[in-house]
Structures are given as structure tokens and as C-alpha cells.
Amino acid sequence: MSINSSTVKKVASLARIAVSDDEAERLVPELNNILGWVEQLGQVDVSGVEPMTAVIPNALRLRDDVVNADPLTGGNVRDKVLANAPQAEHGFFAVPKVIE
Amino acid sequence: MTDHTNLTVAEIRDGVAAGTFSAREVASAFNAAVEAGRALNAYIVETPELALKAADAADAARASGDLKPLSGVPIGMKDLFCTAGVQTTAASHILEGFTPPYESTVSAKLWAAGAGMLGKLNLDQFAMGSSNETSAFGKVISPWRDTSGKDLAPGGSSGGSSAAISARLCPAATGTDTGGSIRQPAAFTGISGIKPTYGRCSRWGIVAFASSLDQAGAMARTVRDNAILLEAMSGFDAKDSTSLDLPVPQWEANLSSNLKGKRIGIPKEYRPDGIDAAVAAQWDRGIAWLKDAGAEITEVSLPHTHYALPTYYIIAPAEASSNLARYDGVRYGQRVLPDGAGLQDMYAATRAAGFGDEVKRRIMIGTYVLSAGYYDAYYTQACKVRTLISRDFEAAWEKCDLLLTPTAPSAAFPLGEKQEDPLAMYLNDVFTVPASLAGLPAMSVPGGLTAGGLPLGLQIIGKPLDEQGVLNAALALEERAGFAARPEKWW
Numbered sequence: 073m074s075i076n077s078s079t080v081k082k083v084a085s086l087a088r089i090a091v092s093d094d095e096a097e098r099l100v101p102e103l104n105n106i107l108g109w110v111e112q113l114g115q116v117d118v119s120g121v122e123p124m125t126a127v128i129p130n131a132l133r134l135r136d137d138v139v140n141a142d143p144l145t146g147g148n149v150r151d152k153v154l155a156n157a158p159q160a161e162h163g164f165f166a167v168p169k170v171i172e
Numbered sequence: 173m174t175d176h177t178n179l180t181v182a183e184i185r186d187g188v189a190a191g192t193f194s195a196r197e198v199a200s201a202f203n204a205a206v207e208a209g210r211a212l213n214a215y216i217v218e219t220p221e222l223a224l225k226a227a228d229a230a231d232a233a234r235a236s237g238d239l240k241p242l243s244g245v246p247i248g249m250k251d252l253f254c255t256a257g258v259q260t261t262a263a264s265h266i267l268e269g270f271t272p273p274y275e276s277t278v279s280a281k282l283w284a285a286g287a288g289m290l291g292k293l294n295l296d297q298f299a300m301g302s303s304n305e306t307s308a309f310g311k312v313i314s315p316w317r318d319t320s321g322k323d324l325a326p327g328g329s330s331g332g333s334s335a336a337i338s339a340r341l342c343p344a345a346t347g348t349d350t351g352g353s354i355r356q357p358a359a360f361t362g363i364s365g366i367k368p369t370y371g372r373c374s375r376w377g378i379v380a381f382a383s384s385l386d387q388a389g390a391m392a393r394t395v396r397d398n399a400i401l402l403e404a405m406s407g408f409d410a411k412d413s414t415s416l417d418l419p420v421p422q423w424e425a426n427l428s429s430n431l432k433g434k435r436i437g438i439p440k441e442y443r444p445d446g447i448d449a450a451v452a453a454q455w456d457r458g459i460a461w462l463k464d465a466g467a468e469i470t471e472v473s474l475p476h477t478h479y480a481l482p483t484y485y486i487i488a489p490a491e492a493s494s495n496l497a498r499y500d501g502v503r504y505g506q507r508v509l510p511d512g513a514g515l516q517d518m519y520a521a522t523r524a525a526g527f528g529d530e531v532k533r534r535i536m537i538g539t540y541v542l543s544a545g546y547y548d549a550y551y552t553q554a555c556k557v558r559t560l561i562s563r564d565f566e567a568a569w570e571k572c573d574l575l576l577t578p579t580a581p582s583a584a585f586p587l588g589e590k591q592e593d594p595l596a597m598y599l600n601d602v603f604t605v606p607a608s609l610a611g612l613p614a615m616s617v618p619g620g621l622t623a624g625g626l627p628l629g630l631q632i633i634g635k636p637l638d639e640q641g642v643l644n645a646a647l648a649l650e651e652r653a654g655f656a657a658r659p660e661k662w663w
């Protein structure tokens with residue numbers, strides 16, 4: 073199936089990437105080439121085959137439910153968390169007004 | 173006088189331990205080489221002071237009899253690993269200026285082992301590319317030249333690592349490999365590189381691309397150096413849910429190029445019609461070398477090989493579209509806020525300005541194949557084919573212990589040649605992607621040169637957790653190839 077510029081714009085909007093009309097037009101053949109190529113997977117008989125979820129068998133672990141089990145990824149590091157924010161105010165991430 | 177930049181990791185380690193030279197001499201020589209090699213654009217950030225600091229610690233450790241496995245060894249760090257206090261960008265504008273307050277597990281292990289950092293190495297943006305042309309900090313130029321005189325690709329995505337090692341701007345470096353990003357650049361630049369079994373190296377603190385495929389690994393000029401580096405990088409980490417809780421084998425101590433009793437599979441699907449003649453001839457020489465090392469050669473079939481690349485180019489973009497959703501202009505990195513824009517507009521403007529074309533292309537492909545109505549046709553189908561690709565390898569292991577293949581379908585190509593055609597670029601990974609999809613350890617070693625004087629690599633693929641077998645076969649190839657070529661200095 074092939075996509076058109078309105079599909080490209082919809083996908084770009086889902087991906088939160090601003091695209092101009094010109095860019096959307098340019099992306100149509102690019103994305104169609106790639107999608108047309110990956111569509112060959114439809115030829116493969118996968119009846120009875122489970123989708124792969126893990127390449128190496130590995131059980132998920134649980135850790136003790138305690139605060140700051142790992143100090144590196146634990147809490148009380150507000151300033152570090154905010155250190156790289158483009159705009160941090162009063163100990164919070166600041167964003168443009170969301171509610172009018 | 174010794175040229176310290178021509179030393180291997182093992183030689184530096186042993187020379188510092190024996191007092192033949194000081195770690196400071198070595199670090200100073202590499203710092204000077206890094207500065208003199210800026211024309212290659214291999215480093216995004218140079219950290220000579222960190223290399224010297226680690227060197228001084230190594231010299232002090234020698235005096236006090238407290239040397240560590242990598243004391244005195246300066247290395248390059250791919251700029252995909254978060255390094256505390258040193259800018260980490262994944263070669264993307266969207267992370268320009270990002271200074272992690274924490275250290276990735278792999279880099280922390282290397283520093284704890286005594287290594288020092290020469291700088292952060294350039295790469296394809298978010299590790300998406302096979303030529304290092306997608307970096308927001310400019311393309312890396314291979315130190316190799318052929319008769320055309322054109323600038324050549326160092327491979328990708330670990331192209332800063334491969335260029336820096338082959339140009340002697342570092343003796344070894346970290347790489348990451350999602351679909352061939354260690355092995356293909358190693359092949360293009362006449363060095364060695366190993367991607368271990370998925371889960372050997374912690375992914376914690378590595379900027380994520382496709383989490384089910386991403387795996388850190390080592391790059392250096394010799395197989396032994398790769399074993400040394402990988403030993404220091406590997407090991408269980410509770411902060412990565414897919415980290416393998418297994419002891420790290422002593423790969424270096426157990427190196428042996430005697431392959432008696434080993435069965436080497438030659439997958440027939442890796443020799444398609446129209447295969448490059450030089451690549452095929454190099455492969456044949458590799459087969460003869462492994463025979464000479466005592467191995468038994470047997471033909472095997474991996475019937476779904478043809479579908480590995482399209483499978484990868486659904487799964488990797490799908491995971492990338494999810495992983496890269498975090499770049500929103502709120503918590504870190506760049507923010508673009510047009511006049512009067514609301515939150516959604518800010519997200520879209522930030523991501524439009526911050527991501528490069530290839531990254532956007534992959535995010536959009538990933539978003540599309542995961543979107544309602546298409547998820548099963550694309551993503552679930554790809555995950556099922558991935559199961560079949562993995563089963564192909566399992567069936568092959570009934571007949572053989574290791575596989576030998578070419579690493580890449582050609583030698584290095586000129587920069588710019590494939591940039592306009594994403595599909596042509598993707599085809600570079602045709603021999604490396606299958607092992608990535610199956611999570612298998614795989615390594616590239618230099619085999620020889622083309623008629624034009626460019627390196628060609630050979631790839632060894634092993635069973636899960638058999639890095640030792642991979643390293644040993646690679647060592648057997650290395651000893652017989654006698655690859656001593658190095659790029660002539662023009663920079």
C-alpha cells in the first residue's frame with residue numbers, strides 16, 4: 073500500500089515532528105520506497121510462529137520495594153534532574169501554558 | 173624513540189606495568205595525535221585533561237603496586253555513552269549541550285579498570301547510519317584513501333571510533349552495534365571490533381536507539397585488545413532489565429588460535445549472485461585460513477537471510493520512534509518555542525529542528541508501522557520473521573560451532589555516494605543485521621586489501637555467550653592474514 077502527503081502529515085503529527093507542505097511532498101516517495109521494500113515480509117509464511125520478544129532467555133527480576141534501592145537512580149536528586157532542562161523554574165520543568 | 177600512538181592496548185598496559193614508559197607519555201602522545209587529527213572530525217569533544225588525569229593515576233598506581241587491568245590505557249568513547257560532566261549528544265543537535273550528571277555503566281567500568289578518556293567520538297546521529305554522514309557535527313572522514321583520491325566513509329555508526337583507531341588517534345574505543353555499527357566500520361578501516369551477545373554489556377546510560385538490538389562492544393586494532401576491552405566493559409547490571417546475570421569469562425587469558433575440532437559453517441545465502449568479486453575472494457582466503465588453523469569447514473543454510481534487512485528496518489525504526497519520544501524540549505536538550513506556541517507546537521518545532529533527516533525518516537517509518545491498522549501487518553509480522561531468522565541460526569548450530577562470512581558487501585565507498593538513497597545505504601548492513609536480530613556475538617577482523625588498497629573485513633558469528641569461540645577464530649584469521657597495512661598520513 074502506498075501513502076500520500078496527507079498520510080505523511082498525519083504520521084508526522086503523531087510523531088510530533090513539524091513538517092511543511094514541501095517537506096511532506098518530499099517525504100512521500102522516500103517513505104514509499106522504504107515501505108514498498110519492507111512489504112516483502114508479507115511473503116513469509118509465519119503460520120504458527122510466535123513473535124520474538126527476547127533474543128536471549130532472561131527472566132525479569134524484581135527488587136525489594138524500598139526507597140532509593142540504588143542511590144544512582146533513587147530520589148533526592150532534584151537539582152540534577154533539572155540541571156539540563158531548557159527552562160527550570162521553582163524546582164519544576166517549565167512549559168508553555170497548556171490551559172487557557 | 174617509540175611512537176607511543178602505534179602501541180596496542182596490551183603493549184601499553186604491559187609497558188606501563190614494566191616501567192618501559194610512563195602512562196603520561198602515552199596519554200600525551202595520543203592527546204597530540206587527537207589534536208593533529210582534527211581534519212578527520214573523529215572527535216566531537218576532546219578531553220586531554222581526563223586522559224592525563226587517568227595517566228597520572230596509573231603512574232601513581234604503578235609506584236604503589238596497585239595497577240588495574242587498563243591502567244595507563246587511554247581510549248576513545250563513542251558519544252552515545254553518557255559521561256558525567258562531559259557533553260553527550262549522540263551526534264544530534266537535539267542533545268547539544270546536554271551534560272549528563274551520571275556515568276553510563278560501561279564507561280564507569282572502563283574508568284574503574286584504569287582507562288582514561290581522550291574524548292567523545294563522532295557517530296551517525298543517534299547511531300542511525302552506515303557512513304557517519306548523518307552526524308549533526310559533520311561527517312567523519314576515513315583516514316584511508318584509494319586511487320580515486322575521494323574522501324571515503326569510515327563506516328557507521330561507530331565511524332568516529334573506527335577512523336580514530338585506524339589513524340592512531342586512540343588505541344581502542346567503545347562502539348555500539350544495533351545492526352552492524354561496530355563490525356561494518358571496523359571492516360571499512362582495517363581494524364577489529366566485537367559485538368558481544370545481547371545482554372553482556374549494560375545498556376544503562378547509553379542513548380537508546382533500538383533497545384532489543386542495541387549492544388555495546390569493543391573496537392581496537394588486534395583481537396587481543398578487543399578481548400581485554402570487552403572483559404572490562406561486560407558484566408551484570410541491575411539497572412538494565414535485559415542485562416545477563418552471568419560471570420564475565422576470562423577471554424584474554426583463554427585466547428587460542430588452535431581451532432582443531434571446531435566446525436565452521438559457511439552460509440550459502442551470504443554468497444548471492446552478483447557478490448563483489450574482491451569480497452568473495454577474501455572470504456575464500458578466510459575459509460582456507462580457518463582450515464589451516466585446524467577447523468572443519470561445512471556449508472550451512474540460513475534460509476531467511478534475505479528477509480533480515482527488511483525485518484530490521486521495521487523493528488529498529490519502531491523501537492526508535494518509541495525511544496526518541498523522550499526528546500520533547502522539556503527535560504533536556506534543545507527547545508524551540510515559536511512565538512505564541514502551545515505545548516504541542518513546541519514539541520513539534522523542537523523535534524523538527526533538533527533531529528536530522530535520517531532520524532526523522534526512521535521515526536516516521538516507526539510511527540507508521542506501529543500505528544493503528546498497520547501494527548500487525550508490519551510490526552508483528554517482522555517480529556515473527558525475526559523468530560524464524562533466529563531459528564535459522566539454531567538449526568545451523570546443529571551442524572557447526574561458528575559461522576564465517578564477509579562483514580560488508582563492499583570496501584569503503586566515497587562519502588556522498590549513497591547519502592541520497594536510503595535503501596542503498598541500508599544494504600550495507602546485509603551481512604551484519606542477521607546476527608543482531610538473533611542477539612549473537614559477532615566480530616569483524618581485517619582480511620586484506622582490495623586492488624585499490626582498501627581494507628576488507630571477515631565476520632565470525634558465534635552461538636549465544638560464545639564470545640571465546642568468536643575471539644579464537646578471529647585470532648586464527650588475524651595470525652594468518654598478517655594484516656599490517658595502515659593508512660598513509662595525509663591529515
